[in-house]
Amino acid sequence: MTAATTTATAPAAPRQNQQNRQNRQKGTARGALPLALSAVLVGMGNYGLSLFLVHRLPAPDFTVYAALSSVLLSVGTLAGATVPWVLAREVADSAPGSARRRLSVRTCLWLALGLSVLTAGAACGAVASYAGPGPLAGLAAACLMLWLNSVGAGYLQGRERFAGLAALRVAEVAVRVAVTVGAVAAGWGSAGAVGAFAAGAAVTSAAGFVALRGDMGRPVAVDGDEPVRADHGLWRHATAIGGIQVLTCVLFTLDVVVATAVRGGSAGLAPYQALLVLARVPLFLSTALATVVFPRLAAGPSPAARDGFRGALRLHWITGAAVTLTIATCPDAITGLVLPRHYTASAALLPPLALAGFAGATTALASVVFQTWGPARPTVMTLGLACLTGGTGYALTAARPLALAWCSAAVTCVVALVTVLRARRLVPGLGPAAGAAAPLAVAAMACCALFALRPYPALWALAALAVLAGAALAIRVRPRRPGPYRVLHLGFEDPRRPGAGGGSVRTHEVNRRLAARGVEVTVVVAPWPGATGTVRDGVRYVPLPARPGPLARSRFAAQIAYFAVVVTRLGRLTRRHDPDVVVEDFAAPFSSVCVPYLTRRPVVGLVQWLFAADKAREFHLPFGAVERRGLASHTTLLAVGDDLGEELRRRNPAARVEVIPNGVDRAAFVPPVARRGDHVLYLGRLETTSKGLDLLLRAYALAAPRTTADLHIAGDGPHAADARALAAELGIADRVRWLGRVDGPARFHLLASARLACVPSRQETFGMVAAEALATGTPVLAFDIPRLRDLVTDDVGVRVPPGDLDAYAAALVALTADPARCAELGAKGPPTVAHLDWDRIAAAQLAAYHRVTPGDRLPYEAPVADG
Template identity: 75%
Template sequence: MPRTRPPAGSGDTPAAASPDATASPDAPPAADAGPDTPAGDSIGRGAVPLTASAVLVGAGNYGLSLMLVHLLPAPQFAVYSALSSVLLSVGTLAGATVPWVLAREVAASAPGSARRRLSVRSCLWLALGLSLLCSAAACGAVASYAGPGPLAGLAAACLMIWLNSVGAGYLQGCRRFVSLAGLRVAEVAVRIVVTVAAVLAGWGSAGAIGAFAIGAAVTSVAGLLALQGDLTDRRSAETTARERAAQRAGLWRHAGTVGGIQVLACVLFTLDVVVAAAVQGGSADLAPYQALLVLARVPLFLSTALATVVFPRLVPARAPGRGPGRSEAFRVAVRLHWIIGATVTAVIATCPDEVAGLVLPQHYAASAALLPPLVLAGFASATIAVMTVVFQAWGPSRPVIVTLSAACLLGGAGYALTSAHLPALAWSSATVTGAVAVLGTVLARRRVAGLGPAAGAAGPLVAGAAGAGVLMLLRPHPVLWAVAALAVALGALYAARPRRRRPGPYRVLHLGFEDPLQPGAGGGSIRTHEINRRFAVRGVEVTVLCAPWPGSTVTVRDGVRYLPLPTRLGPLVHKRFAPQLAYYAAVLTRLGLLVRRHDPDVVVEEFGVPFSSVCVPHLTRRPVVGVVQALAAEAKAREYRLPFDVVERRGVASHSWLVAVSDGLGAELGRRNPAAHIQVVPNGVDPAAFSRCTVPRGDHLLYLGRLETASKGLDLLLRAYARVAPVVTGDLHIAGHGPHAHRLRALADELGISDRVHWLGHIDGPDRFDLLASARLVCVPSRYETFGMVAAEALATGTPVLAFDIPNLCDLVTDDVGVRVPPGDLDAYAKALAALATDPAHCAALGANGPARVRHLDWERAAEAQLALYRRVSEGASQAVNPSPRPPRQH
């Protein structure tokens, strides 16, 4: 039966102890999703309204400031400007703490549950407490120059801003991003209207500051109304005091984690301006630097929207652990960040002075030389904002908190030294944030399976650098630059587009490595064909890419299309290893073209020798499943003295979804890649094998399989048989073909048993089972096996098996159906061979138990389980990428 090993838990979630932990980790949050966002919404679709709201909010604030310059007297505008800066800091702090803490808890709990009610209430009290502290601190900071009216407006605004953060966090956790974006725009719109009305009424700076409180109050009420249902819903059973204490402790632990990372990141993003302002004593020389940050921070605004959208998706959905579905969501967000962020950075960094002057006053645009380092710092900050989301959702938080703390300390010192020279300050900011972004990317890559060695950044960054080069050449010509910038932006949007599928049957592109008709092909290719031909019966369109071999052509067998890759290899097809190397080279260079041509729902990478995997998840956007029948790279590395094992480790780590053919192999894959979802789907046995009980049984011994020594150990069998040949009557029959056939024949001659060894060649089909059933004993001398298909088929025919006691075989060849001896012990193998060959009654008794031992191995059930996994992977990726879910295909 198929067995599934669940994904490893993050070790940093309280959901396991929660009474709400009832749903699957990868289940779409149907109840949590608000009316604005269906369960299958895409990350891009959620980020668009948030990005648009950020643009509108920024434009509104900028326009309001310009308007107040003309409406307020200079002294009152100075007071307004100072107090609005304080409120900006308060808003940044509020937006970086409570919303993210509450969003995590809302995403991890069921609607109306005790845990959700406790989280909402706790965050309300937390917001009220922090609002009082911020009000006192803010009023104390400006009391020397602000009158009673502005101070009252400042205190009220602090309170409303913190309350507003509670509703924002709730909407974020429910993935109601359209509503969240609408509230942000509504707050600014109300504030602009109230501010203008108050100033025109003669209330001055006090009225302008009070407008902050009124705008935040309106959206606070709307946000609190949105969460009222969960706050008062009592459908869930009440929890005990101990459970509430445990939930509250988990909430505060996550509040410290999420809030700490968010606050440190915000400090790092603004530290250059804060330190420079302190060192220069508020000098106006810093104004161009601050003004250019309006453009330079655009990548940060965009990635903050992405982080806001993806964060609730990463949070364990009412169950512990981090599933591959959430890993896929994060990979989609990272990919969008690289593509869009690199493009925006290239455009802004090369912006001509004439274009910058349309956004900034002319005397600020004259300092546009600061834009390249500032926008690089903005892009690095955006990368930090995206990468740290993983640790806020899954943990561990310590590496990120330590990194951000150290960066703030070192960056503060560096900014203090360079603050007198603005270009040096800008490049210092780019250096510090860039270093943190690189380190954060490395940490995130280790945390998320399949993210890739460069976290998917290589292609977008190279494209962004090329676009920047073209735009820099056109910078002296603003019109041409604008046309080129538009073309670059359209190219980025095309690259970031959601994947669209053409209608048709469910399609599988299987990178099968080996054709089962190829001379020397092993049991792995037989398994591949047995599974895939049953897919074809179910209406699935399967294309198997395999290495070419002499006489190979594009064929369709049992409904499965086999495509040699490359199709034409010429004389090299007869050279040893050349077809395999050509196959891997073709996969690395042509997979994108093949995916576009075949348009598969899922790409399957069959692990093959000598290095198992070529990291296919890094080569395509389509969902990928790795099928692992062997991990032989370490043995091949010792045999050929090449680092195949290094490539194999990278390949295993690149996959989020893996199929193993045995429990032992599944456990090994789980050890190497704890973040991956691993499903054990054992091989099947053809029903025809169980019907060979009437075949006459002889006294000969049989080996069936690939003629090879490194793994199959046929040399050991020949040496063992040579020792016992004088005392046994049965000859040794060897069926199969393989790379070491001539070497093994020579060994038989050398051992003097060539007259007792019969080489039968390749035998397949029904003759295979007749051959197994006719033998007294089947010898399996393998040094290592991943399943042991020949052993299973032998047992199905009622023939006992002699094998070494190695992993995977030891589970199949038990004491009641065969004999196992210590691995590599030639004397023990020879002794057992002699005992069984001369005791037909014992062999018959062991063989009689064989069919019942392997009766559960069924190809139909294996194919059904594997196809169900493929569908789950492809449909999960579709939910993470597509703007709207498409209906499942019929089979």
């Protein structure tokens, strides 16, 4: 599951072109391949174990085991669908070791313990009339261990350790199978078989607690942590998920529980329970699909999430229909190969049980959308009413297994129909658009053919193989329908990171506008302390490597780790996200790592600066050679300025180079009314290498005796402490006011309230702060360097020779002493940057993506919505 700090609901994309997106279905399946494989192995293990017990246990003993295992299936499903999903959301959205994460772990641990006691009491009470002390003890222990196991599972899911989670699920079944075989061999019967559930869950619980041991401590608030308090949202989320899941599980097992209670554990239900093992195969498949699709839904409603849900439901229609038909029409001769001969006399139960299994699987998958997006109450009421109605019907038909089976099919089919119809309000087009109509029509014809061939087992087997093969082929063929255009942006810098620069602002401002038009954007960024995967304004941010450890503390080490992951795992990233275009942001220290050589997908290089020469001088390493090869690898490059564009054309004449500048937020052009102060302002990253904050402090020290204007400094960055120390050394500490990081509308208010904006950069990628200052009507004092030369003209500001501190100090004194001239320069600023509109820039950038994308991959021609 993926957590979101801010999630925007994107409107539907207009005029989407009907194109065949075959890789979309593959992407859904690949999203949780380890979990899907583990679900198959777990299902096979459960099925094989059930067959073993069918043959080895007497019918009365197997009836008790089957009833208790049905109860444990409900408990395990409930435990696996409440605590893990709730904890996963909190873990994914909190920093390692933070108070919030520790509080969430401890809260979910206590929740699991409390629910284990409640479910153990309810489960034992439900079967006490026909289960002995041994099975009851095993049942209580299994309930406790299943709930404790769910805590570790949720933690691993939140950390996105899906391979480890899959391994634990398989290990749990492996231990249970081994213990069950040993217990039956020792003559412990159903008591030993039920106790094996507890043994398997205990082993995996221990492994889960080893994984989360670092976040089990007492939550203590530290600087920057959120207050340590109960998260009522967590409880609401747990209630919604738990209410739907528990009623769904009750609905699945209610026929067996009620019939067994009415008949007092009669052995006459043994064939019904044995055949139910076969009929529940579609349920195992839909559980795997729900696990795959849940992370997309958990991020919030969006075109991509709805598309993923439609794809999962379509996959369920196809696979579930094929498996259900095969089970429902299975000849007695073939059934007798896997079940005792006296059970095959009840083969007439297979059609209704298979239909009930398919309908129940549909309900389980369709209800996921209500667990993530809500509303949960209507679904809870529907399931509750179905349980009451079904319980009455099951009690009346308990004496006739065939009538009981058809009653179960009728109840589950009605619930599935109602759930899907309600889900269509949140995810339009779940019928034919999800591929339901064609598979079900084909299924009707296949059903007639398979029923007709039942007297001929050999021919039936060939026909059944053809049906399964046809389903596999249908999964691979994607129906023609609209799909979101996908961008995988190798963005390097996370805008949330302290000290993040203008490049990350551009990345987010453009991408959030694309997301608002239905484009699915994933941005891969370098890690930093506290970084987590998140969705902001519809844009998904993924830090890589996901678990950098101590590397995240060092900015340079995190950068190198990021590039290492891009080089070694880009193929895996493109398979996972299935992008139509890959965007490489040039970043320090290499600029580019030859991304076009690493993938067959179209690649666009976004260049805000060429970093290698400066970093090579700083670190005395041959970064320039990598940059030259990276530039040569690109055929399409986007530059943020004319002079940078000319340099790119000179260094790579074969590439198509387009100049698309950075933008200015519209809010900057309408600043709040405020009286301008007499101070000067520095706004930006507190850094000296490129931003020249040390130059400003030295120039202001020269000017301070001749001006009454104080210096205000806003921002954060890696050299903040060095800057404060330099101010104290220069004797201007009492004239400098440190404001910290300022974002949003407050940023423009701050610029609008200053008499002069100081931009002392040694080098600039674009000069976003200068552009924002001009938009607010504030003049700019800067060095005469490329990138700023075109922005800070003589009409709107003052430029002095690069590095000339005396000239900078003199200009600062002259401007602060002449408010009328500052006002005159400032008034001319907004028209000069009015063309720097983020909406136009986003539209131009998307058009550049479209020019490198094959025509059959373009979903629509998209003007970008206003931001």
